[in-house]
Structure formats: structure tokens, C-alpha cells
Amino acid sequence: MTAYFIRRCLLIIPTFIGITIMVFTITRFVPGGPIERMIAQAQQNRMGQTGVSGTSPSDDQRQPLSEDQILELKKYYGFDKPIIVSYFLWLSKVLRGDLGVSTRYYDPVWQIIRERIPISLYFGLLSMILVYSVCIPLGISKALKHKCAYDNITSVILFIGYAIPGWVVGIMILVLFASYWDIFPLGGMVSDDFDDLSRIAQLGDIIWHTLLPLSAYMVGLFTVMTFLMKNTLMENLSSDYVRTAIAKGLSFKQAVFRHALRNSLIPIATNFGNNISVILTGSFLIEKVFNIDGMGLLGYESVVDRDYPVVMGILVISSLLFMIGNILSDICVAIVDPRVQFK
């Protein structure tokens, strides 16, 4: 068993290299990188200057930076070396804990990411807690009332929630509650006058800003977890040991809560590992809709603006989390269910 997990952990390394090398190569072939942006910027500056001073435009207006300057820039960003060499340079820096410097903000990537982590973590953890605390009881009650009106109605509602992606729900509740009825804010984390508020008012302000995005986050997870709970419990209820328990005189309630429920919590527990990366990286579409400065939006903006050090930095963190999450969920399976044998 230990050998299995050690092997799994070792397999992270080639996968990690594969993922990063693939994205690294793609980023190299895309036009519009930092140098091109700098050229465009220099061109704009010059245009502005000539506009002010009133001199006639010079002949070399097409290329504001000299060849030497461009070469130097290429050297600075490491574009002068072949892909594989600069990839390993980047990798060795990452191994020393240096994710590089953003080409957009000129701040260290790790610092930018560290600022965004708490925001995504806040939404991720909160939605996770709420989802688990609602879905488990809901799933149990649905399993016990299988095919009743209550079960059918909640199923329909849950399916609607499952069918529509969270960010579309986000737009819907934004239009309804923030624009049409004007009850909730249009986005962001805090109001403009946040610093002037008292402690309690600040807390209220955060909650007021949290409610809409949080519901958008929860919509998708909600259905999956509830049905996971319901279906596993139903499976256990129809198994022989529950029948035995009832046959030997246990009340139905005792049979459910003492025997069936315990076994049904296994898949719920193991599902947790898979959610780790979701907690941290969030959904960039929801963050975009609600204008929340989390990890997801950072990743999206850095892709759009060709800020590749940030893209790679987020990729490193999210892919590691994803793989560790997978292994963790396998470990969870092994812990809660002694029948499972990994080889």
C-alpha cells in the first residue's frame, strides 16, 4: 500500500513536466508577447510626443526600438535561447521557489498569486462547507422518500441547477437581484466606502457582496453531491445487511442511521480530495461575471494579456494541487474503506 502511494507520488514528476512543457511551448509560438507589446507601447509614446512637439514624423516610425534593443529584450525574457533550454532554465528557477516576474505588472509572480489566494480560498471553502452541510441531509431525505412527490420536485429543481452552468446562473441572479430589484451589489468584494465603516458594518458589507457569487459557485456542486449521497444510500439500503438488520428487529430508523448511512458516507468523503483544486483555483467565468479578483480571473486575464510568467505560475500551482488532490482522495478511500486494496 505504501509502495503504491510512493509510486503515485513519483509519477507526479513526469506528468508535471509534460504539462508544463506543453503549455510552455504553446506560449512561445503565440504572437503578441511582451516584446511586441513593448514595441507597440514605444510607438504610442513616440506618437504622443510628436503630437505635442509638432515635428514631422520620422522615417523609422514603423520600428521605434532598434535591433540591439530588441535583442536585449529578447535576452531579458529568455527568448534568444531554444525552447528546451529556456524551459529547463525556467524549471530550475521554479524548483528554487522562484516563479519569475510578471511581464504586465513587473511584480514577482508569487506575490501576485499570494494576494489572490485568500479570495478564492474564501469562496471555495465557504461554498464547500455549505454544500456539504446541505447536501448530506438533503440526499438522505431524498433517498428515504424515493419516488415521492417531495423527491420528484427537488429532483427537478436540482436538475435545473445541474443543467445550467454556474456563471449563467450568476448572470441571471445579477440581472434579477442587482439590476432589476437593486437589492445586491453588481460585483466586487467590498463597497467603495469600506474603510470608513465600523467593524460590524464591514462584516455585513462582505456578506452582502458574497451572497450572489456564492450561490453561483454552489449551484453545480450542489446537485452532484446530493445525488451522490442519495444514490449511494439507496444502494446500501437495498443491500442484504440492511435487510438483516431490519429482520433481526432493528427499527428502520436505526438501520438507516447506524448501518446504511455510515457506508454511504464513503464516496462523499473521497470526493473531497477532488474538490481541493476547485477550492483554490475557483471558476474564472464566475469570477469574471462578478468581477472578483480571485485566482481564476487572474489566470484568465494573464492569458488574454499574454502575461506568461503568471500563466505558468498558476499552471504549476493548479496542476500540482490537482494531482495531489487525486492522490489524497485515493488515500481517503483506503482509510475509510478497509476493503480497498491498491497495488
Place this chain on the structure above:
Amino acid sequence: MKLNPLTINKLRRFKSIRRGYYSFIVLVIMIGVALGTELLVNHRALIVHYNGQYYFPTYGRMLSGVTFGFDYEYETNYRKLACQFEKTPECGNWVLLPIVPYNPYENDFKEGLYPPYPPSFQDRHFFGVDIVGRDVVARLVYGFRIAIFFSLLLLVANYTVGISIGSAMGYWGGKFDLFFQRIIEIWSNVPFLYVIIIIASIVTPSFFVLILIMAFFGWIGITWTIRTITYKEKEREYVLAAKALGASDIRIIFKHIIPNTMAVIVTFAPFAISGGIIALTSLDYLGFGLPPPTPSWGELLQQGWANMDAWWISGSVITAMVVTLMTVTFVGEAVREAFDPKLYTFYE
């Protein structure tokens, strides 16, 4: 066609699940209507009766204005034609316009007002007009047609690749399997939306290019599932029997194993369709999908998000999305239930 009694049983069970069965009918009707949508939502008239002659302009070449006595060579404006004919009823000319007499590309401006305009039954803009003056119903209906056929084709592409690689992995196993396992692990970790955004910002993707790009990342899920099932099926006696009779590997895979994995393939299909619609809508919403002015739901959502006062835009797209995705999901759930051999026993 002779059906396997097991399949007939499954079909019967599918029919008995009301919610899913009716959703399936609704979905089929929706796709059917989408195919003939030119007859319902179009700027061209259905029938024109002019000087004793009948014209059917909907399909085929465009009819220039000269045909109907206008002085221009470009395509006839049938709405104006209808107005003109109404003014002179004594000529006996008439025009039958579609229910929504607009196409999804034309701008219909009112004098002195900036779009978006709210819904108006008088102008036959039933769901209003978007921010550049195009009819929302027309955008919705044509957008639906593109989205549904996009995801159907994507499904075919994904399944073709996924089933062939997946069954090969499961059947041959060994080094081949291990190699593809690593590739899949890498592939599934690459944030595919990011990569599509990067690619889409270099080349403006057309319909088929976008399918190709999406299929490039979309084959993983089904491959993994098929691999697992093939692994299980391979150990069954019937495969051994086929092998003992001298069947080739290809024959065993195509004639014996794949038909037995059909249940799973069919079960996943509806969810793959709704996934395809969502993926296309997300990309269009971000502006990296099909190039404008292609009618698309994502683009309308973006408009609705940016112009929240124009509630008719976001309202109608979201309603359309809810209805479509819900019917697809209900069908999927019913298919799953019909194909699932497990019938729960439950206590009263």
C-alpha cells in the same frame, strides 16, 4: 430492423420515464424546427403574390428589387414590400411574411432612438432587439441551430477518437496502455479553455476549426471510460470463445466488445451534448468562439451582462438556455435510468 429484446426492453423503460420521454420529444421537435427555421424566422417572405404570379423567395437565389417594381438591384426588402402592397389593396398583390420577418444579421434601427429596444409585438420583435439593432428571436433561433449541431458534431468527433483509442488501450493493455495513460493524464491537466483562448487569439476559428480544437481536448473523458469497460469485457468468456474460433483482434473489438459497451456510450451522449453547448456558449461569452456576427447565445449573454437594463436580452437567452439544457439533461437522466440494470428495492 430487428432489435435485440434487451434493447426493446430498454426502450420500453425509457418510454415509461415520462419526464425524459417528453423531453426527448420536445428536443426532437426543437431540432426539427431549427432545421426549417428559414420558414419561421427570416427576412425573406414566404410567398409573394405579385401581378398574378407567385414567388417563393425563402430558399434559392435572392430576388432583386427590380422583380417587384422597385428601382434597386439589391435584395428586395419584403417588409417594405408588404407595407406597399397594403397601401394599394386594389391591385390584389400580397406578401406572406414569416412569423419573425428579420434575419439574425440585419440591423433594424428606429429613427431618433438607439438600440436596444424592448420587445414590441407591433414591429414583430417579440423578444426585443439587441444592442446593435438585431432581432433577439432571430439571434436565439439561429444561435440554437449552430450550437446544437456544433455539439452533435463535436460528440461524433470525440466519440470516434475516444472509442477507438479507449478500446485499443483496454484491449491490448501493456506498454501501449501505459503510454496513453500518461498522455491522458497530461492532456487532462492542461487547462483546455486557456489553450483554446490562446489558439483562438491567433487564428479566428471557423465552425469546423473550432470543432477540431475542441475535439483535440475533448476525447479524454470517453476514452477513459471505454478503456475501463473494455478491460472488464476483455476478460469475459465470450471474448475467449471468439478468440478460440479464430476471430481477429479487430473483429473482436468491433463485433463483440464495442456493441457491449454501447449502453455506456449512449448513456454519456446527452451529457456530452449539453457540455458541448455550454463550452461553445462560454467561449462565445468570452469572445473567443465563433467570429462575429455569427448568431450565438454566448454573445447575447455577454450583451445582457454588459447592459443589464436591457433585461429582455439576458432574460430571453437564459430562458432559452434553461429550456434546452434542461430537456437534454432530462433525456440523459432517463437514458441512464433506462440503461441501468440496477433497480433499487426500497422500503415503504
